[in-house]
Amino acid sequence: MREVVFIDCTRTLFGNIGGCLKDFSSAELAAIAMKGLAEKTGILERGKIDGVLYGNALRDAKTDAQARYAVLLAGLPIETEAQFIEVQCGSGIEAINQAAAMIGLGYADVMMVGGCESYSTVPAYYSMSNEPYKLIPPSPMPSLLSPIPGENINMTHVSDHMADKWGISREECDEFSCRSQMRLQEAYKKKITGPEIVPVVIPATKKKPEQSLIQDEFPKATTTIEILSKLRAVNPGGVTTAGNASGRNDGASFLLMMSKEAAGKMDYTPYARWITGADIGCYPSEMGIGPALSNVKAMKKAGLKIADFDVMECNEAFAAQNLSVIKEMEKLTGEKIDQNKWNPNGGAISIGHPNGASGGRCAWFAMMQLVQTGGRYGFFSSCCGGGQGISAIIENLRV
Amino acid sequence: MSEREVVIVDGARSAFGTLGGGLRYLNGTDIGGFVVKGLVEKTKIVECTKVDSVFAGSSLADGQTRTQTRYLTQLAGLPIDVSGIYVEMQGGSSLACINHAAWKIKAGMADVVIAGGMESYSRTPAMLSTANVPYRALSPAPLKRAFSPESDRDLDIYALSDRTAAKWKISREGCDEYTMRSQELLKKAYADGITGDEIIPYTTPAGGGRAAVLADKDEVPEAEKSREYLQKLAAVHEDGVTTEGNIACMSDGAAFLLIMTAEKASELGYKPFARWIGGAHIGIREENMGFGAAYSSLKALDQSKLKLSDLDVIECNEFSAAQSLGVKREMETEWGEDIDINIWNPNGGALAIGNPSGASGARTALSAMKQLEKISGRYGLCSASCRGGQGASILIENLRI
Numbered sequence: 118m119r120e121v122v123f124i125d126c127t128r129t130l131f132g133n134i135g136g137c138l139k140d141f142s143s144a145e146l147a148a149i150a151m152k153g154l155a156e157k158t159g160i161l162e163r164g165k166i167d168g169v170l171y172g173n174a175l176r177d178a179k180t181d182a183q184a185r186y187a188v189l190l191a192g193l194p195i196e197t198e199a200q201f202i203e204v205q206c207g208s209g210i211e212a213i214n215q216a217a218a219m220i221g222l223g224y225a226d227v228m229m230v231g232g233c234e235s236y237s238t239v240p241a242y243y244s245m246s247n248e249p250y251k252l253i254p255p256s257p258m259p260s261l262l263s264p265i266p267g268e269n270i271n272m273t274h275v276s277d278h279m280a281d282k283w284g285i286s287r288e289e290c291d292e293f294s295c296r297s298q299m300r301l302q303e304a305y306k307k308k309i310t311g312p313e314i315v316p317v318v319i320p321a322t323k324k325k326p327e328q329s330l331i332q333d334e335f336p337k338a339t340t341t342i343e344i345l346s347k348l349r350a351v352n353p354g355g356v357t358t359a360g361n362a363s364g365r366n367d368g369a370s371f372l373l374m375m376s377k378e379a380a381g382k383m384d385y386t387p388y389a390r391w392i393t394g395a396d397i398g399c400y401p402s403e404m405g406i407g408p409a410l411s412n413v414k415a416m417k418k419a420g421l422k423i424a425d426f427d428v429m430e431c432n433e434a435f436a437a438q439n440l441s442v443i444k445e446m447e448k449l450t451g452e453k454i455d456q457n458k459w460n461p462n463g464g465a466i467s468i469g470h471p472n473g474a475s476g477g478r479c480a481w482f483a484m485m486q487l488v489q490t491g492g493r494y495g496f497f498s499s500c501c502g503g504g505q506g507i508s509a510i511i512e513n514l515r516v
Numbered sequence: 517m518s519e520r521e522v523v524i525v526d527g528a529r530s531a532f533g534t535l536g537g538g539l540r541y542l543n544g545t546d547i548g549g550f551v552v553k554g555l556v557e558k559t560k561i562v563e564c565t566k567v568d569s570v571f572a573g574s575s576l577a578d579g580q581t582r583t584q585t586r587y588l589t590q591l592a593g594l595p596i597d598v599s600g601i602y603v604e605m606q607g608g609s610s611l612a613c614i615n616h617a618a619w620k621i622k623a624g625m626a627d628v629v630i631a632g633g634m635e636s637y638s639r640t641p642a643m644l645s646t647a648n649v650p651y652r653a654l655s656p657a658p659l660k661r662a663f664s665p666e667s668d669r670d671l672d673i674y675a676l677s678d679r680t681a682a683k684w685k686i687s688r689e690g691c692d693e694y695t696m697r698s699q700e701l702l703k704k705a706y707a708d709g710i711t712g713d714e715i716i717p718y719t720t721p722a723g724g725g726r727a728a729v730l731a732d733k734d735e736v737p738e739a740e741k742s743r744e745y746l747q748k749l750a751a752v753h754e755d756g757v758t759t760e761g762n763i764a765c766m767s768d769g770a771a772f773l774l775i776m777t778a779e780k781a782s783e784l785g786y787k788p789f790a791r792w793i794g795g796a797h798i799g800i801r802e803e804n805m806g807f808g809a810a811y812s813s814l815k816a817l818d819q820s821k822l823k824l825s826d827l828d829v830i831e832c833n834e835f836s837a838a839q840s841l842g843v844k845r846e847m848e849t850e851w852g853e854d855i856d857i858n859i860w861n862p863n864g865g866a867l868a869i870g871n872p873s874g875a876s877g878a879r880t881a882l883s884a885m886k887q888l889e890k891i892s893g894r895y896g897l898c899s900a901s902c903r904g905g906q907g908a909s910i911l912i913e914n915l916r917i
Contacts, residue, residue, distance in 0.1 A: 118623060139647065168797065175582050178645070180662045181575060182606050182904035188799065189904070190665045196811075198797035198906060200612050203602035205583050211601060215616055218623035224796070224819070240659050242577060242641035246540065258641045261581045264549075264591050394625055396569065396599040398589065410597075418624075503586035505599050 118221035120377035122387035122514065126313045126481040127154035128370035131469040132237070133334040138317060138367040139237035142178040143473065146317075147171060147233035148190035150369040153315030154229060155193065158373050163383040166373075167225035168198040170216050172208025172232025174472035174502070175239045187233075206432060207396070207407075207499040207507030208232050209370070209476020214394030214509055216374050221391075226379045231371030232473030238367075262503045263401035270402050272502065276362065276435035277355035279405050283441035287356040290436035291345035294361040294466045297433060298340040301463025309462045309485045310478075313370075335364045335469030361436040366469035370477035388484045389495070389511040393418045396507045405438030407506025408498035409445035415496065415508040416450075423452040427492025427513075430479040432499035433464035442500075461486055475499060480509065487513035521778035522618045523788035523915065527882045528555040528714050529771035531731045532870040533638070534739070538731035539768040540638040541720045543579040544874065547770040548572055548634035549591025554716030555630060555772050556592060564784045568626035569599045571617045572772070573609025573633040574874030575903070576640040588634070604874075606663075607833060607900045608797065608812075608908025609633045610771065611877035615795035615910060617775050627780050632772030632878035639768075663904040664802040671803050676903075677763055677835065678756035680806035680842030691762040691837035692746040695867045698834060699740055702864025710863045710886045736767060736870035763836035767870025771878035789885040790896070790912040794820035800905045806839040808907030809899035810846040816897070816909040824853045828893025828914075831880035833900035834865035843901070862887055876900060881910065888914035 127150050132138035138146065151169065155161055171184035180186040184199035204211045209232035216228040242258040263269045270278070280290065304310050314331050321327040340360070348358035380387050395415035399407045408431050416422065423429075423446070433439050443454050462482050465475055476499055483495035491513075498508040530551050533539035539547055552570060556562050570592070572585040581587040585600035605612040610633030617631035643659040664670035671679070681691065706712045717732035741761050749759035781788050796816035800808045809832050817824065824847065834840045840861065848854055863883050866876055877900045884896040892914070899909040 135647075176577055178643070178659050180904075181577065182604070182663050182902070184604070185606075185799070185902070185904035185906055186662065186665060189802065194799075195801055195905070196799045198799050199605075200616075200797070201604040203583065203604070204586070204600070214625060215620065218616075218619040218625065222619055222622055224619065238645070238647060240577075240643035241646050241656075242579070243644050243658075244579070244639075245642045246536075246579075246639045255642075258579045259581075261587065262583065264587060268590075396601070396625075398586070398595075398597045398599045400596055401590075501583070501586070503581075503583040503600070504596065505586060507599075 119223060121217045121220045121374060121391040122377050122380050123389045123484060124373040124375060124380060124385045124387055125158050126370065126372045127157055127315045128313055128478060129317050129368050130314055130331055131333045131335055131366045131368035131471055134236040134365045136334045137330050141235060142238045143173050143233045143235040144177045144180060144183040144187040144190065146235060146367060146369040147187040149317055150315060150371045151187060151191040151229055154371050154373055160227065160373060164227060166193060166197050166227050166229050169229045170200055170202055170212035172202050172212045172473040172476060174203060174205045174208060174234060178238040178240050204505060204507060205501040205503055206472045206475055207501040207505055208473045210497060210499055210507040210509055211396060213480060217391040217394060220374060220376050227375040229371055230374055231477035233369035234471035234473040235367045236365040268401040273351040273357045275402060275404055276357040276437045277352055279403055279441045280356040280437035283444050285437045285440045289440055290356050290361040291342050293436040293440055294345055295340055295342045297463045297466040298337055300461060301336055301467040302338050304462035307489065309482065313481060333468055335366055336467050356437055357435055363434050363465035363470035366471045368471035368474045370474040372477055372480060387514045388488060389514050392510040392512055394509040396505060399504045399506060401504035404502055404504040405434055405500045406441060406445055407500040407504065408508060409442040411506035411508040412446060412496055412498050413449045415510050419510050421494060423450050423454055426494050426496060427458060427490060428461060428483050428486040428495040429459045430483045430497035431460060432475050432479055433460060433466040434500050436466060438500060483511060488515045491516060520622050522621050522775060522792040523778045523781050524790045524792060524885060525774045525776060525781055525786045525788045526559050527773040528558060528716050529879055529882060530718060530769045531715050532734045532736060532767045532769035532872055533731055534735040535638055535766055537735045538729055541729060542636060543639050544574050544634040544636040545578050545581055545584050545588045545591060547636060547768060548588040550718045551716050551770040551772050552588060552592035552630055555774055559774050561774060565628060567594060567598050567628050567630060569601055569629045571601045571603060571613035571629055571631040573603045573613045574635050575606045575609060579639040579641050605906060605908055606902035606904060607873045608877060608902040608906060609874045611898060611900055611908040611910050612797060614773060618792045618795060621777060628776040630772050631775055633874035634770035635872035635874040636768045637766040669802045673763060674752035674756060674758045676806050677758035677838045678753055679803060681757045681838035684842050684845040686757060686838050686841045688757040690841060691757050694837040694841055695746060695762045696743055698864045698867035701862060702737060702868035705863035711883055714882055734869050736765060737868055757838055758836055764834050764866035764871035767872045769872035769875045771875040771882060773878055773881060788915045789889065790915055792910065793913050794911040795909060797906060797908045800907060802905035805901050805903060805905040806835060806842055807846050808901035808905060810843045812907030812909040813847060813897055813899045814850055816911050820911050822895060824851050824855060826895050827897050828859060828891060829862060829884050829887045829896040830855065830860050831884045831898040832861060833876045833880055834861060834867045835901055837867060839901065877908065884912060889916035892917060
């Protein structure tokens with residue numbers, strides 16, 4: 118297998134549902150990020166992009182061939198192949214692992230990989246197969262996560278169930294969430310994130326001048342534990358609140374991956390190299406534990422221990438979910454996890470969670486942390502609605 | 517690490533249903549679920565070893581879930597730790613799934629994968645906006661589906677078919693004859709055992725006031741089109757050659773392959789049909805998408821250092837008669853070699869059996885494997901063109917010698 122490296126990343130701001138990105142479909146946001154990445158890296162002048170692997174959870178408002186549509190919209194060359202990968206919130210990381218396989222084996226040299234989501238424009242599904250002349254109104258179709266009785270529970274119930282099973286208290290959840298907010302604010306200051314944001318330009322209208330949007334909408338810089346503690350639990354008796362859960366957000370993030378040789382030929386200095394990836398299923402009712410299992414699976418493949426890792430990214434679906442993963446990983450490995458290395462720059466609870474984009478964002482956060490701390494190994498991981506975990510392990514090359 | 521060899525051990529499919537036919541009460545994931553379940557039972561794979569993942573794709577949204585493949589793994593009754601990965605590439609989805617499964621296996625991230633695809637046109641949902649402006653007496657409007665951001669390049673399937681005909685001057689007569697050929701060859705394929713045995717029958721249980729519905733035979737061939745019927749049809753677009761009769765119809769169905777390392781197959785005592793030796797995808801202008809299969813095939817041949825003349829069977833999913841004939845001419849011209857028509861979709865294709873878009877690629881792989889076994893051939897190519905302008909291909913080598 119050839120060595121596979123990461124060259125750069127571009128993302129849009131992460132907007133709130135119904136917020137500043139409300140009029141963009143997921144493919145349109147992806148195209149902005151992809152175009153920005155191509156321009157930033159000059160990849161089309163130095164070489165070519167063989168393909169795009171594009172993650173998304175909830176599908177696109179305008180097209181079912183959304184990966185290809187985004188490639189066309191971004192103005193990438195016609196021959197650029199594209200596939201839409203869906204593993205819910207793990208889509209971006211799965212895309213990264215698939216791209217690494219393609220490049221490592223020599224079926225591609227350069228891939229653009231990541232994902233996007235638009236909650237604002239997400240389509241609702243309606244039946245086209247209702248029998249006529251029976252007074253059956255057009256009916257919405259369900260969005261189920263599992264056919265197994267008792268397993269098709271919604272995300273906040275998953276979070277509360279995990280808090281119950283792994284013994285996570287409301288206070289711990291709020292503390293974790295406040296920490297996520299604080300860490301993100303520091304991350305902006307340290308430029309862990311920010312420089313990779315490409316503006317979303319909204320053309321001038323009769324009423325408004327042109328807008329160039331670059332600011333994440335979801336973070337709450339002035340959060341305190343006291344404020345979080347006052348929020349009502351979503352479900353009676355539960356620990357999950359709007360403040361200790363990830364958001365529903367719009368955004369896209371893409372990375373440029375290539376073989377080490379291609380990077381050398383085209384004069385790129387990679388940030389990191391891909392070591393291995395893993396994916397695994399788990400019970401949908403505790404889908405949040407997935408990354409504990411996939412991280413341990415990946416670590417075993419790589420022959421690495423917790424102590425080897427200088428950064429550990431685990432997408433913050435919920436504070437209860439993340440804290441459960443920490444506990445489970447400690448139990449499975451017999452090692453203690455230093456939480457200063459766990460999502461050290463905040464996560465989905467503070468920055469928001471456009472499902473298909475979060476995997477790529479976690480990857481970049483891991484790489485930036487490694488660069489700034491001179492660390493060696495990092496992993497990034499995510500749970501997936503429906504019960505899965507997906508992980509990837511990287512090694513810093515900017516030492 | 518020595519290179520891992522990827523083999524196709526077996527496969528299964530559903531009967532392919534007509535729109536509103538025998539599979540009409542099942543979502544795409546339901547159809548995929550019972551096919552994967554049937555494949556697992558047929559091969560006893562779960563009893564023998566760990567299945568790592570299912571890779572499944574479809575063109576369209578599913579009527580019951582947004583996490584199609586993960587949902588399917590659970591419907592199939594697979595162990596809870598089997599991951600479910602969805603890959604969409606329109607008509608190339610199942611071929612892309614086979615390729616991505618092979619790449620993950622070769623890269624050491626999996627040993628045993630079930631790969632293929634599913635489609636239910638009968639039950640795919642309409643999309644409506646959740647961002648309707650309230651209090652303005654505005655009705656939620658259906659969200660139209662686009663395959664290109666440029667509306668003048670976003671042609672309908674008949675116009676796409678006509679474009680391939682126009683480039684190579686394929687006649688209306690040629691299209692209708694090719695359609696007859698597909699039907700005749702499919703009939704022979706059932707008789708020869710090339711296809712039919714791999715169908716997993718399914719009975720949708722009675723319920724909600726309706727009787728049980730059995731789906732155990734392909735339904736499109738039941739409405740076989742006569743030459744006279746084809747000739748009488750009007751072309752959909754003026755000056756075109758494509759009619760409702762010489763384009764593949766939308767169909768419901770699923771098809772899956774059991775894929776693993778050669779080592780694992782040998783260890784477990786399986787006799788694989790074929791070895792996966794390569795695969796490729798490529799982009800092409802949206803309005804020329806019919807030719808996509810030609811270019812992904814040439815890319816795959818190039819990568820594997822094979823020539824057209826090395827191939828003993830070529831499956832090219834029959835989007836339409838014009839498209840199939842056009843891709844053949846395009847490949848011959850680009851490569852500078854003629855293709856013997858007798859190796860081209862020798863067992864009929866989507867024109868006769870129907871096109872459940874997400875599943876068709878995997879069906880062509882099943883057909884190619886059986887054909888290679890029958891004729892003791894060596895190499896086979898399976899390909900499909902994809903809406904939005906892409907092509908997907910896989911290359912296989914016969915192991916049933």
